[in-house]
Amino acid sequence: MLTLGNGYLATRGAAPEASADGVHYPGTYLAGFHNRLPGGAGRPDGEESIVNLPNWLPLTFRPAGGDWYAPGRARRVHEHRMLDLRRGVQLRELVVVDPDRRRTRLRQRRLVSMANPHFAALETSIVAENWSGRLELRSGIDGGVSNAETAARVGAGGRHLADVTGGANDDAIWLTAVAAGSRQPVAVTARTTVGVVDAAAPATRTVVRDAAAVAEMYAIDVLAGTPITIDKTVAVFCGRDRAVHDPLTAAAEALRWAGTFAVLLADHVAAWDRLWSRFRLDVGEEHVWQLPLRVQTFHLLQTLSPHTVDLDAGVPARGLHGEGYHGHVFWDELFVYPYLNLRLPELTRALLEYRYRRLPAARRQAAAAGMAGALFPWQSATSGRDESPVRSPSPVTGEWQDDRTGRQHHVNLAVSYSVWRYWETTGDLSFLLDHGAELLIATARFWAGLATYDPSDDRYDIRGVLGPDEYHDGYPGRAGQGLDNCAYINVMVAWVLARADEACVLQDRHPGAAPWRAAAVPAGERRRWTHIARRLRLVFLPNGLLAQFAGYGDLVELDWDRYRRRYGDLRLLGPLLQAEGDDPNRYKISKQADVLMLLYLFSAEELTALIRGMGYHFDPARIPATVDHYLSRTTHGSTLSRIAHAWVLARTDRRRSFHMLLDALGTDLADPAHSSTREGIHLGATAGTLDILQRCYTGLEVRGDVLRLNPVLPEGMDQLDCVLRYRNRLLVLHVDCDQVRISAGPGADPPVPVAVQEQVHLLAAGAIVTVPLRRRDPGADRA
Known part of the structure; x- marks a missing residue:
C-alpha cells in the first residue's frame, strides 16, 4: 500500500535498506514488461510473469567499523511512514540505536x-x-x-534477469540486464550526491561491484546534531520504450539532464496536482x-495514468x-473502464487497443477450439496467448488440482461491452x-458459432460454458x-450480437470513416x-x-x-467443500455475482x-426478489462481488448498499487477514x-446521446462533487439531497443535452444548470 508509481514504473514501499526476507519485499515493475520461465502452473513452457526488475532503492549507513543498518540489526526505537497522497510522496522517519x-x-x-515516467528519486x-565520527x-x-x-503459493517465480552487468563513471553507477526468455533489455542508472553543512572535506567515494550488483560507498566525518543529505536520482529504461536507441544510453542521457531532488519534486507535485483536478x-x-476514496484513486492512477497511453499494456x-496473478490481464477491466471513460477516455482507448493488437492471437485460440471468430484468454500478458494455469494449489489444503x-x-463479452460503452460515452x-467494430464482429462470430439451434421450440442453446461464478464448472458428477x-452469458451474447449488427450499420452509414481494411459482414450472417x-x-x-x-x-x-x-x-x-471431499457443483451457492452482474x-x-x-x-418488479435470492447465496469470494452487489442494491436497499460499499472500500485497506494485498x-x-x-449513486448513464442523471445518494452521504469529461467537455457535477448542479467549462463546444430525472436541459459552454430533485417515496428503501 506504500507503492509509488506513474503508470509506467512502480516501486513497492519496502525500506531502502531491506531485502526480500519473507517480511519485506522490494519490487520494481514496468507496465507490460513480462517474461516466461519454463515449468510451473502445469505448463511445460511455463507462464509469463511481470518481471521484478533491478532494485534501485538500496541505501544504508553505518558508523565506521559498525554493521550496515538493515532490518533486525541495531535497535529500532522509532519508525513512522506516511503516504502523501496529494503530492505522491512517501515519507519516513527512523531512529535506531546500535x-x-x-x-x-x-x-x-x-x-x-509523475512528470517524467522514467525517473525515481530518494x-x-x-x-x-549523540555521536561524532566517521559515517559510511x-x-x-x-x-x-x-x-x-x-512462488511458494503458485509453484512459479524464479530469476527472470540474465546477463546482469554493472559499472560506474565519475558521477553515476549503472546496471543492465535482459529478461531471460524474451531477451528484452532493461537499464537502470543512479546518481548519488552527498552533502554536509560546513563539511571540512567532501565525502570520499569508492565503487564496489559483484556478480549481480553495483554500489558506491561514501565516507564522511560527521558532528553530532549536524545533518547530512543524500540525494539518489534514478532513470529506468527498457527495450519496449519508444524513441530509444538502447536503454542504457537513454538512461544515462536522461540522468545527465535530470535536476536535483527539489526540481524533480516540484515537477512531480505539479503533475499530480493536474491529475487530482481531473479525478x-x-x-x-x-x-x-x-480518505479511502482518495487512496483508491491514488493507486488506480499509479497503475493507469496518462503515461500508460503510449504503452502496449493492458489492465x-x-x-x-506486486506479482499477484503474475501481472496478468483478466476481465477486471470491465470494472475499470467506466470510471476512466468519464475522466481520461484516451486512456481507455489505449487499453482497448491492447486487446485489439491481440485479436490475431484471440482468433487463433478460437480456431484451436474449432470455433469461428475470436476468443480472448482468461489470463493474458505480452503476446495474447492463454496464460491461464492448467493446475493450481487449493487455497485451503495447498494440494494441486485442475484449474478450470x-x-x-x-x-470476450467483457471486451465487447467495454468497446461499446466507450463509444457511447465518447x-x-x-x-x-x-x-x-472488428472486436465486436469477431466476438459475435464466436458466440453465434457456439449457439446450437433447437427447431422444436425455435430456441438456441449455448452449452458447456462457465459464468463469472467460479463455484460451478459443471453439473454434479460432471x-x-x-x-x-x-443466464449471464446468454443475455450478454444477445446484447453483443445486436451491438455487432449496429456497428455494421454505422460502417455502412459512414463509409468515409471506415478503415480501408474493413470487411463487410454478409447480410445473411447478420440476419x-x-x-x-x-x-x-x-x-x-x-x-x-431468472x-x-x-x-x-x-x-x-x-x-x-x-x-x-x-x-x-x-x-x-x-475450496472448503472440496477439502471435505464434497462438490460445490451440488449446491445453490455463488462465489460472486453471476445473474446479478446483469444488473x-x-x-x-x-x-x-x-x-x-x-x-x-x-x-x-421482480428484480428486488432476484437480488435477495442470489445475494443470500453468495459468499463474496471475489473482491469484485461486493462492487456488483453494492451497485444492484443502490436503488432498492440503500443501507445494505452503503455497507457493501464500505466492505469494498476496505478490500486493500481494512482486512489484511483475509486479503492478498501483499501481492498487489x-x-x-x-x-x-x-x-x-x-455513476451508480448519481444515476449517471449515457443513452440516446443524452447524459442522464437520476441521483439516489446513500444514507449518511449528504453531497457528492466530481469532475467529468464527457465528449471533450469538462463538466463539474454537484449532487445533494435537494438538487443537481452541473456546470460546463468555457469554450466553443455546442450545447450538450443533459437529462435530470428524465427532464432534458441543454447545457451550453460556460453555463450552469441547477435542477431541484423530486422527493423519493421513503418506503422505497428498506431499512
Missing part, C-alpha cells in the same frame, strides 16, 4: 515521477544525534533480485469515505504493486470503426464440463445474429426468477448456518428490454468503488 548506544535519526522522501537526511554510506543497484513473492471525487472532508488485475477458470470464455467514431444456458439474439434460451425458477443456468433449480440448498458455525468466514466456501452492467430498463426482446416476459492491490475493486459513486 550496540554501542550510538543514536542515529534518518528522514526520507521518495517519489516515482532524498535521505541522516543526523548522528552505501548506495547501489541490485540486479540479483528474483520473482519470489508468490476529483469528493463526498466531504469529514466523511468516513473521503493488470493486481496493479503494478481458463474456460471463462465470457472475457462518441469516438474513428475508434469504433477502426478497431471496435465437474469441469461446463454449464448450459448460463442469423438477429435471430439468435431474439431466440437464445433462458431458464426460470419455479418462482419465476435461473443462473439450466438445472440450477435442481441443486441442493446449503446449510449455511452449519458452515458458518464451522468455518466462520465462508469466502473460501468452494450491474445494465439498467433495469435496459435489462427488461433485453429479456423481453429475447421473447420472454420479464417483470422489473485489487485494481477492479479499486476502480469499481470509485465508479459506484461516480
Whole structure:
C-alpha cells in the first residue's frame, strides 16, 4: 500500500535498506514488461510473469567499523511512514540505536515521477544525534533480485534477469540486464550526491561491484546534531520504450539532464496536482469515505495514468504493486473502464487497443477450439496467448488440482461491452470503426458459432460454458464440463450480437470513416445474429426468477448456518467443500455475482428490454426478489462481488448498499487477514468503488446521446462533487439531497443535452444548470 508509481514504473514501499526476507519485499515493475520461465502452473513452457526488475532503492549507513543498518540489526526505537497522497510522496522517519548506544535519526522522501515516467528519486537526511565520527554510506543497484513473492503459493517465480552487468563513471553507477526468455533489455542508472553543512572535506567515494550488483560507498566525518543529505536520482529504461536507441544510453542521457531532488519534486507535485483536478471525487472532508476514496484513486492512477497511453499494456488485475496473478490481464477491466471513460477516455482507448493488437492471437485460440471468430484468454500478458494455469494449489489444503477458470470464455463479452460503452460515452467514431467494430464482429462470430439451434421450440442453446461464478464448472458428477444456458452469458451474447449488427450499420452509414481494411459482414450472417439474439434460451425458477443456468433449480440448498458455525468466514466456501471431499457443483451457492452482474452492467430498463426482446416476459418488479435470492447465496469470494452487489442494491436497499460499499472500500485497506494485498492491490475493486459513486449513486448513464442523471445518494452521504469529461467537455457535477448542479467549462463546444430525472436541459459552454430533485417515496428503501 506504500507503492509509488506513474503508470509506467512502480516501486513497492519496502525500506531502502531491506531485502526480500519473507517480511519485506522490494519490487520494481514496468507496465507490460513480462517474461516466461519454463515449468510451473502445469505448463511445460511455463507462464509469463511481470518481471521484478533491478532494485534501485538500496541505501544504508553505518558508523565506521559498525554493521550496515538493515532490518533486525541495531535497535529500532522509532519508525513512522506516511503516504502523501496529494503530492505522491512517501515519507519516513527512523531512529535506531546500535550496540554501542550510538543514536542515529534518518528522514526520507521518495517519489516515482509523475512528470517524467522514467525517473525515481530518494532524498535521505541522516543526523548522528549523540555521536561524532566517521559515517559510511552505501548506495547501489541490485540486479540479483528474483520473482519470489508468490512462488511458494503458485509453484512459479524464479530469476527472470540474465546477463546482469554493472559499472560506474565519475558521477553515476549503472546496471543492465535482459529478461531471460524474451531477451528484452532493461537499464537502470543512479546518481548519488552527498552533502554536509560546513563539511571540512567532501565525502570520499569508492565503487564496489559483484556478480549481480553495483554500489558506491561514501565516507564522511560527521558532528553530532549536524545533518547530512543524500540525494539518489534514478532513470529506468527498457527495450519496449519508444524513441530509444538502447536503454542504457537513454538512461544515462536522461540522468545527465535530470535536476536535483527539489526540481524533480516540484515537477512531480505539479503533475499530480493536474491529475487530482481531473479525478476529483469528493463526498466531504469529514466523511468516513473521503480518505479511502482518495487512496483508491491514488493507486488506480499509479497503475493507469496518462503515461500508460503510449504503452502496449493492458489492465493488470493486481496493479503494478506486486506479482499477484503474475501481472496478468483478466476481465477486471470491465470494472475499470467506466470510471476512466468519464475522466481520461484516451486512456481507455489505449487499453482497448491492447486487446485489439491481440485479436490475431484471440482468433487463433478460437480456431484451436474449432470455433469461428475470436476468443480472448482468461489470463493474458505480452503476446495474447492463454496464460491461464492448467493446475493450481487449493487455497485451503495447498494440494494441486485442475484449474478450470481458463474456460471463462465470457472475457470476450467483457471486451465487447467495454468497446461499446466507450463509444457511447465518447462518441469516438474513428475508434469504433477502426478497431471496435472488428472486436465486436469477431466476438459475435464466436458466440453465434457456439449457439446450437433447437427447431422444436425455435430456441438456441449455448452449452458447456462457465459464468463469472467460479463455484460451478459443471453439473454434479460432471465437474469441469461446463454449464448450459448460463443466464449471464446468454443475455450478454444477445446484447453483443445486436451491438455487432449496429456497428455494421454505422460502417455502412459512414463509409468515409471506415478503415480501408474493413470487411463487410454478409447480410445473411447478420440476419442469423438477429435471430439468435431474439431466440437464445433462458431458464426460470419455479418462482419465476431468472435461473443462473439450466438445472440450477435442481441443486441442493446449503446449510449455511452449519458452515458458518464451522468455518466462520465462508469466502473460501468452494475450496472448503472440496477439502471435505464434497462438490460445490451440488449446491445453490455463488462465489460472486453471476445473474446479478446483469444488473450491474445494465439498467433495469435496459435489462427488461433485453429479456423481453429475447421473447420472454420479464417483470422489473421482480428484480428486488432476484437480488435477495442470489445475494443470500453468495459468499463474496471475489473482491469484485461486493462492487456488483453494492451497485444492484443502490436503488432498492440503500443501507445494505452503503455497507457493501464500505466492505469494498476496505478490500486493500481494512482486512489484511483475509486479503492478498501483499501481492498487489485489487485494481477492479479499486476502480469499481470509485465508479459506484461516480455513476451508480448519481444515476449517471449515457443513452440516446443524452447524459442522464437520476441521483439516489446513500444514507449518511449528504453531497457528492466530481469532475467529468464527457465528449471533450469538462463538466463539474454537484449532487445533494435537494438538487443537481452541473456546470460546463468555457469554450466553443455546442450545447450538450443533459437529462435530470428524465427532464432534458441543454447545457451550453460556460453555463450552469441547477435542477431541484423530486422527493423519493421513503418506503422505497428498506431499512
